[in-house]
Amino acid sequence: MRNVTAVVAVPALILSFSAAWAADVTTTDEMHQEDAAPRSMTQVPQTHMFDGINLTEQQRQQMRDLMQQARHERSPISINDLEQLHELIIAEKFDETAYKAKLDSIAQAEVAWQVDMARVRNQMYHLLTPGQQGVLNQKHQQRMNQMRQLTDMHPSSSLHAVSSK
Template sequence: MMHKVNVLIMASMLALSTSTVLAADTKNAESSVEPVNCTETEACFSSVSPANSGEVLKTEVMRQHGLFEGLKLTAKQRQQMRDLIRQNYHDVMPQMYRDNMEAMHKLIIADKFDEDVARAQAEVIAKAQVERQVALARVNHQFYSLLTPEQQKIFNHNHSERMEMIQHRLDQMHKYDEPDPQ
């Protein structure tokens, strides 16, 4: 069970990290003023809004910007990455989340719980999640290929640091699983 949770956590972190490439302020791009790097929250995330990416994506971007820290993406790279996000997620993802939430809500408020319907809906959600993870992996690969060799090195370093942090947190969680030696 814990292995499945760990896999889910890792997959989610990978998936969410792709959203960070929306990190460009449209106003700054138009005036040729570049943010120092993609972790300057106001400059990088101000173009992310419910109208262009969905509130869920905005939240994910704000949490997962660390992998792109220090990359100093060019305006062209940021635009290419924003375009990839919009092509892959702009229309589909927010509607998918909404539809699945609505279907689950109907199950919750029904007069009688129907386990078969709940299982069918859970399978729909799981299948959609698999498709989303595949799409995110594809886009992550495309993002990575847009980076210069120097940026790839920084990205990989950031990934290594993140994995160390995750391992530390998992180790902290596991120490509470062990019985107290008394």
Template sequence: MHKLNAMVIAATLFSVSAVAGENLATGSWHQDDIANRCGDSHHSMFEGVRLTEHQRQQMRDLMSQARLDIPRISVSEIEQLHALVTAETFDEPAVKAQVEKMAQQNVIRQVELAKIRNQMYNLLTPEQRQTLSQKHQQRLAELASQVSEMSPSSAQKPVQSATLK
């Protein structure tokens, strides 16, 4: 249950940052610098890919439409979860119901965002797709390294003091 809560809260926060990052996509575009304008706040899906002006315009159009199609994050749902977490007594069934409701809303948002990203990906040339694939492999390697650094097996084990006889 604790892992589910942590995952949903993390996913919600990630979703908030992803949507915020996606909203930047329709802003002003710097030539060859899509990295700071599209995708989530950590890494842009199109980071390092040189886009034509026509491709950038098509992506802006897709994001403009996505703004209308993607369900908004409900601040009231987050407030309700916060109220449950900070209550005098812990109501596990209520928390579970709220977390599941938020998770379902997040799934819907993530599917819509994936659909838009797929449409954007299909605007790329084969060369751009190859560059994107290489960048993706680099990010996966970085992520794997970060995950292995955070795992308990890589953490220093406490030194056990010797017992005196």
């Protein structure tokens, strides 16, 4: 059952992270637009980081530059990784060791990318004035409280229930 969960979860996870990457790249352009389509906090929580912060044009440009640099440093998804996972899935005999090794390499690359994105967000945060940082911290606390309320209402997620079988 764990193998089935991994087969289903990993490609979905890769795609969700690529969507998060795309959302992160465009967030700085969209964060000052009031009519931008809302995203679910549980899907891409970091894309909300600068929502509600009034930025100067210079700050917006600096943030766009940081995101542009991050975008050029890494592509959001490796088609080669997906192909290799698919080949392992459709092989005549399932090679669990090879599949786990591929998943580990994908996970390590994803962790490295998340660290890079956190570094970019840190640089963005430090472009803000102290007043903007205070607003950002208040909004972050509000989002965390909302997430706590959601998790209190749904203590056991269906994904956790499926993966623990």
